[in-house]
Amino acid sequence: MILSVIGLGLIGGSIALDLKKRGFVSKVIGVDNNTLNAHAAKKLGLVDELMNLDSAVKASDLVVLAIPVDACLTLLPQVMDLVDQQIVTDLGSTKEQLIDSLINHPKRKQFVPAHPMAGTEFSGPQAAHSGLFDGKCSIICNPEDSDKKAVNIVTEMFHALKMRCVYMDAEVHDRQTAYVSHLSHISAFALSLTVLHKEKKDKHIFELASGGFDSTVRLAKSSAEMWTPIFKQNKKHVGKVLQKYIDTLQQFKDLIEEDDLDGMNDLIYEANDIRRVLDQKERNEQETIENSDKIRNRA
């Protein structure tokens, strides 16, 4: 199978690397309108060959779009216009608008909307690396609107990346990612801004920051190019979720100001239940990797 990857950053580069390395595809064609990135990806061995969009789509069996969600909204219909038998998937963090953009397209069934839940705060082909997706979960949206064969191939692609697949409605996906992904990014951006503003007066404030601060603020390194379009496309859900987060913070603030120790304890005990969730996640990741290895060894 020949794969074209459009967008050779962290996500596109890492997918190209592991699908070739693990034998899921025999050749990877790279497409990136940023020529610096494109040549870096070639030099780093992430792709075998660079092509323009038309030639790449025509030469491949599977096309993966790994570009910011605003660019995807423009480019996906163009890619679908070029498609003959090819299967196309994207990896974007928002799904409803993208699916709507293709609603009456004659090749809609060859498109499988997807979202692998993996990434880091870094970007560009230099940040791409093997194992980025191992053990994580990938979402495939509205599978009933795609050819069964197309869904199967994209599912197998994620299995080759050692991921497990979950199928869900695009609206549910967009709402849930607002909670578990988009909110985390905004909380980190806002935390960074709050302390950076203070640094203007208290120059040495970061002397006191320890590992806990680093952990909560890490995502504030993430790029505006990727995240602004996500917040825009998902504003309906992100707005609501942000309001709930602000309300919870306000509740904490009120309890602190009222010296309500029992109230604070109750909230913290409740929040501690995240231990159950994080422990379960760790077990799921371990299990996903083990299952993938078993399947590979059998093959």
Add this chain to the structure above:
Amino acid sequence: MILSVIGLGLIGGSIALDLKKRGFVSKVIGVDNNTLNAHAAKKLGLVDELMNLDSAVKASDLVVLAIPVDACLTLLPQVMDLVDQQIVTDLGSTKEQLIDSLINHPKRKQFVPAHPMAGTEFSGPQAAHSGLFDGKCSIICNPEDSDKKAVNIVTEMFHALKMRCVYMDAEVHDRQTAYVSHLSHISAFALSLTVLHKEKKDKHIFELASGGFDSTVRLAKSSAEMWTPIFKQNKKHVGKVLQKYIDTLQQFKDLIEEDDLDGMNDLIYEANDIRRVLDQKERNEQETIENSDKIRNRA
């Protein structure tokens, strides 16, 4: 030198372990009114001997309090009443109220208020481990109010833990930790609560959470026993900082709802400046460890 550690949890246990291992003290006496924790600490080899408070203070040269800040407010004056020539330090996250509690105490000069900026989201003697403090920063407050000799010994103790020391006013300490430590914890608790509430309706929501979510929410595992008293004692600063954080989140929400892409980009670019801070922190930690190793090799 003989050390008594009062409170044998993560912090007290880890300090006991490394000060003995690195030869800064010849013996560690442990004190904990939770007998389960005390016996666990002895069994884990964190302390050489268990004693009651009176005997421990009398038998030692250096006394370290590693207990929650509310307990410290009660216990520190009692410890100071027992003191003859001993030097006493605490490791709590708030400093103004504690220092005020001792303002007219005849032994005040033998007390050195300190706060090592290190920890994890876990607690108890089982969580104690070697290297917890390596490379981090420790704060010593109002050093002019302590004997020079006492400050020197506590400084040397932190150097033996491979830490660098920063001296500052207690009021500045409490304000700055509200920004770089207490806020991070509340942001994580609130994030955890927001998503856990949603889980009640969307059972599989955590399927979609990836490493970014884990990172921002990790501190929500932290214990109420430790954190409620910190928020109470530091409410003046924590309240103000929380308000600034809420305002910044509200600003994000407004920009998203107004489709103000340029405004969002500007905020994210500004937040990205945290890269500079985190890179600098990493260099500082590396340098602190190298300097500590040089000093130890010379000795």
